[in-house]
Amino acid sequence: xxxxxxxxxxxxxxxxxxxxxxxxxxxxxxxxxxxxxxxxxxxxxxxxxxxxxxxxxxxxxxxxxxxxxxxxxxxxxxxxxxxxxxxxxxxxxxxxxxxxxxxxxxxxxxxxxxxxxxxxxxxxxxxxxxxxxxxxxxxxxxxxxxxxxxxxxxxxxxxxxxxxxxxxxxxxxxxxxxxxxxxxxxxxxxxxxxxxxxxxxxxxxxxxxxxxxxxxxxxxxxxxxxxxxxxxxxxxxxxxxxxxxxxxxxxxxxxxxxxxxxxxxxxxxxxxxxxxxxxxxxxxxxxxxxxxxxxxxxxxxxxxxxxxxxxxxxxxxxxxxxxxxxxxxxxxxxxxxxxxxxxxxxxxxxxxxxxxxxxxxxxxxxxxxxxxxxxxxxxxxxxxxxxxxxxxxxxxxxxxxxxxxxxxxxxxxxxxxxxxxxxxxxxxxxxxxxxxxxxxxxxxxxxxxxxxxxxxxxxxxxxxxxxxxxxxxxxxxxxxxxxxxxxxxxxxxxxxxxxxxxxxx
Numbered sequence: 001x002x003x004x005x006x007x008x009x010x011x012x013x014x015x016x017x018x019x020x021x022x023x024x025x026x027x028x029x030x031x032x033x034x035x036x037x038x039x040x041x042x043x044x045x046x047x048x049x050x051x052x053x054x055x056x057x058x059x060x061x062x063x064x065x066x067x068x069x070x071x072x073x074x075x076x077x078x079x080x081x082x083x084x085x086x087x088x089x090x091x092x093x094x095x096x097x098x099x100x101x102x103x104x105x106x107x108x109x110x111x112x113x114x115x116x117x118x119x120x121x122x123x124x125x126x127x128x129x130x131x132x133x134x135x136x137x138x139x140x141x142x143x144x145x146x147x148x149x150x151x152x153x154x155x156x157x158x159x160x161x162x163x164x165x166x167x168x169x170x171x172x173x174x175x176x177x178x179x180x181x182x183x184x185x186x187x188x189x190x191x192x193x194x195x196x197x198x199x200x201x202x203x204x205x206x207x208x209x210x211x212x213x214x215x216x217x218x219x220x221x222x223x224x225x226x227x228x229x230x231x232x233x234x235x236x237x238x239x240x241x242x243x244x245x246x247x248x249x250x251x252x253x254x255x256x257x258x259x260x261x262x263x264x265x266x267x268x269x270x271x272x273x274x275x276x277x278x279x280x281x282x283x284x285x286x287x288x289x290x291x292x293x294x295x296x297x298x299x300x301x302x303x304x305x306x307x308x309x310x311x312x313x314x315x316x317x318x319x320x321x322x323x324x325x326x327x328x329x330x331x332x333x334x335x336x337x338x339x340x341x342x343x344x345x346x347x348x349x350x351x352x353x354x355x356x357x358x359x360x361x362x363x364x365x366x367x368x369x370x371x372x373x374x375x376x377x378x379x380x381x382x383x384x385x386x387x388x389x390x391x392x393x394x395x396x397x398x399x400x401x402x403x404x405x406x407x408x409x410x411x412x413x414x415x416x417x418x419x420x421x422x423x424x425x426x427x428x429x430x431x432x433x434x435x436x437x438x439x440x441x442x443x444x445x446x447x448x449x450x451x452x453x454x455x456x457x458x459x460x461x462x463x464x465x466x467x468x469x470x471x472x473x474x475x476x477x478x479x480x481x482x483x484x485x486x487x488x489x490x491x492x493x494x495x496x497x498x499x500x501x502x503x504x505x
Contacts, residue, residue: 003028004075005067006460007240008450009056011081011168012252013102013274014321016052018059019447020067023460025470027442029069031062038099043106043356046099049087052168053175060239071241076458077176077230078248078450080255081168082274083191086143088154088216089171091164094179098151100168101143104274104314104356108142109365115142115210123209130196130203132286132295134363138312140167141193141210148212158216165216167191169249173228176236176246181228184218185249186305190297195220197286197297200305223250223258223299225457248453250299252446253277257308258299259449260414260440261471263464268402268410270395270429271446272419275359276316278398279308280410291401292361299453309405311360311398315353315369316391317419322355323387329380337422340385348373350393350496351386358500361401368503372496391419392429393493399433412436412476416445423477431481432490441472 005020005028014037020029033055038046064070084103089096101107115135116124127135137143144165148155157163166174167188173181189195189202194212196203202217221227227249232242250258253271260269262281270278279298286295286307293311300306323330330336350372352358357365371383395413403410413435419425420443430437442448455461 003067003069003073005029005069005073006076006078006451006455007060007063007074008078008080008447008454009060009172010252010444010447010450011052011056011079011172013082013104016055016059017444017447018056018063019444019451020063020069021448021451025448025451025467029063029065029067031059031066033058045102045105045356047085047102049089049096049100049171052100052171056172057236057239060236064239071237071239074241074244075460076245076247076454077240078454079169079172079246080250080252080446080450081172081188083167083188083251083253084138084140085168086140086147086165087168087171088144088147088163088165089174091162094174097154097163098147101147103138105143106137106356106365108137108146111142111145112137112365118209127193127206128288130206131193132190132197132288133193134292134294135193136363137365138359139191139193141206141212144216145211158213161215163216164218166218170218173246176230176234176240177228178231178234180231182218183221183227185221185223185227186297187223187251187254187299188249189220191251197295197305197307221249222302223254224248224301224453245458247457248450248455250449250453253279253310254296254299254308255449255453256416256446257281257449258452259445259447260416261464261468262414263468266409267414269414269416272316272391272415272417272425274316274318276313276391276395278311278395278402280402282307282309289405291405292363293401293405294360299449309402311402313394313398314356314359316394317417318355319351319353319387319390320419322353323384330384333418336384336388337424339381340388341424343381343385346373346382346386346389347375347378348492349378349382349386350493351383351390352496352500353387353390354500360398362497362501364501366502367500370496370500372499373492388422388425389428392425392432395429396432396490410435412438414438414440416440416443426477427480430477430479432486434479434486436479437477439474439477441474
C-alpha cells in the first residue's frame with residue numbers, strides 16, 4: 001500500500017544520498033550515487049554541475065523504488081547540500097559556464113591574501129563582524145569573482161543580468177523548478193562571505209570589495225517553509241511530482257545540527273564526512289570567536305534568525321578515500337575498523353591530512369599533509385590507524401577551542417555521518433575528549449534534518465518537540481583512556497601539526 005513520504009536530497013561532496021522518510025521519521029527508502037572529483041591542479045577541486053544534478057535524479061529514483069512510493073506519494077522535498085561549492089550558470093539556458101568550484105578548492109588563495117591586506121587589515125575585521133567568517137578560499141565569494149574574471153566575457157554578462165550564481169542548493173532548486181526559482185536559504189547564504197548574518201541580507205559593501213555583482217545573487221529565504229515547487233517541465237517532475245513543495249533547505253552541517261535535534265544552547269554535534277564539522281547551537285545569540293571558530297546561521301524559520309558556532313576540519317573521511325584511491329592500501333572504507341583494530345596503537349605514527357591546508361582552529365591554507373613517526377616496523381595497519389585517528393585529533397582541537405570560547409560546558413558530543421558507524425573512531429574520540437560520545441540510531445542526520453525541515457514547512461510535524469521525541473540513541477561511548485596517555489598522544493599530535501604548517505612558501 002502506498003505511503004506518504006518526505007524526500008530528503010542530501011547532495012554531498014563525494015556523492016548524493018536521497019532518503020525517503022515517513023511521518024514517524026523512519027527511513028523507507030535510500031539511494032546513492034557517487035560523484036566524480038576533478039583535480040585540475042594541485043590544491044584545486046572541481047565538480048561537474050550536470051553530474052551533481054544527474055546524481056540526484058538517480059539516487060531519488062532508487063530511494064522511491066525502495067520505498068515503493070510514486071511521485072504522487074511525495075508530500076514534500078528537503079534539500080541539504082555541500083556548502084560553499086560555487087556554480088554559475090546562464091540564466092536563459094540553465095547551462096553552467098564553468099565547472100563548479102568545490103569548497104575544498106584553494107585556487108583563490110591570492111585573492112584572499114589581497115583582501116586581508118585591504119585597508120591595512122581593517123577589512124578582515126569587517127568581514128568577521130558582518131559575516132562571522134574569516135577571509136579564506138573556503139567560502140564562496142572569492143570563487144564567484146574568480147569565475148567571472150577567468151571565463152571570457154563572464155563579468156560583462158553578469159552585470160547585464162544574464163548569469164546566476166548559486167551554491168548547490170540554488171542549482172538544484174533551479175533545475176527542479178525549470179528555472180523559475182533562483183533561491184538560496186540563510187544557512188547557505190551565510191557561507192558566502194557576502195551576507196550580513198545579523199540582518200540576513202546581502203551586504204553591498206562586501207559585494208563591492210570582493211567584486212561580486214548583485215545581479216547574480218539568489219533570493220535569500222528561511223530554511224523552513226515552502227521556497228518553491230517542482231515544475232511540471234522539470235526532469236525531476238516524473239519522479240518527485242509536479243507541484244510538490246520544496247519546503248526545507250539548509251547547508252549540510254546546519255541540517256545535521258537540526259537532525260540531531262540540537263535545539264538548546266550548548267548542544268554540540270560533529271559530522272564526519274569528507275571533512276568533519278562541529279556546530280554548537282547558540283540560539284538567537286551570535287557568539288563571536290577570537291580563536292578561529294566561525295559564527296554561522298543555523299536552520300530556522302521566517303520569524304527569527306538563529307545561530308551556531310562552527311569549527312570546520314577540511315579533511316576527515318577524505319583521508320580514508322586517499323588510502324583507498326591514491327595509496328591503494330585498502331579496498332573499501334568498511335575495512336578500516338578491522339585493520340586499525342588489529343593493533344593497539346599507531347606506534348607513534350601520526351598523519352596530519354592537510355591536503356588542502358588546515359581549517360579550524362589553525363586556518364593555514366599553506367599547510368600540507370605530513371606522515372611522521374615512521375620506523376622500519378611501520379606498516380599498512382599503522383598508517384590506516386593513523387588516518388582514522390587523525391579525524392579524532394582534529395575534532396579534539398576544535399572542541400577544545402569551542403569549550404574555551406563559549407560559556408557552556410560540553411557534556412556530550414553527538415556524532416553522525418559515514419564514519420560515525422566506526423566504533424573504534426567513536427571510542428577513540430571519547431577517550432581524547434574525556435567526554436561521552438553519543439551516536440543516534442539514524443546516523444545520516446544530514447538527510448534527516450532536511451526531512452525534518454521540510455516536514456515542519458508543510459505541517460507534517462507541528463513543532464521541534466515532535467522531532468525531539470523521534471530522536472533516539474544507538475550507543476554511548478564513555479571515555480576510558482588514562483589521562484597521562486591522553487596527554488602523551490596529544491603532545492605527539494601537536495608536534496606533527498607544527499611540521500605540517502607553513503609548508504608552502
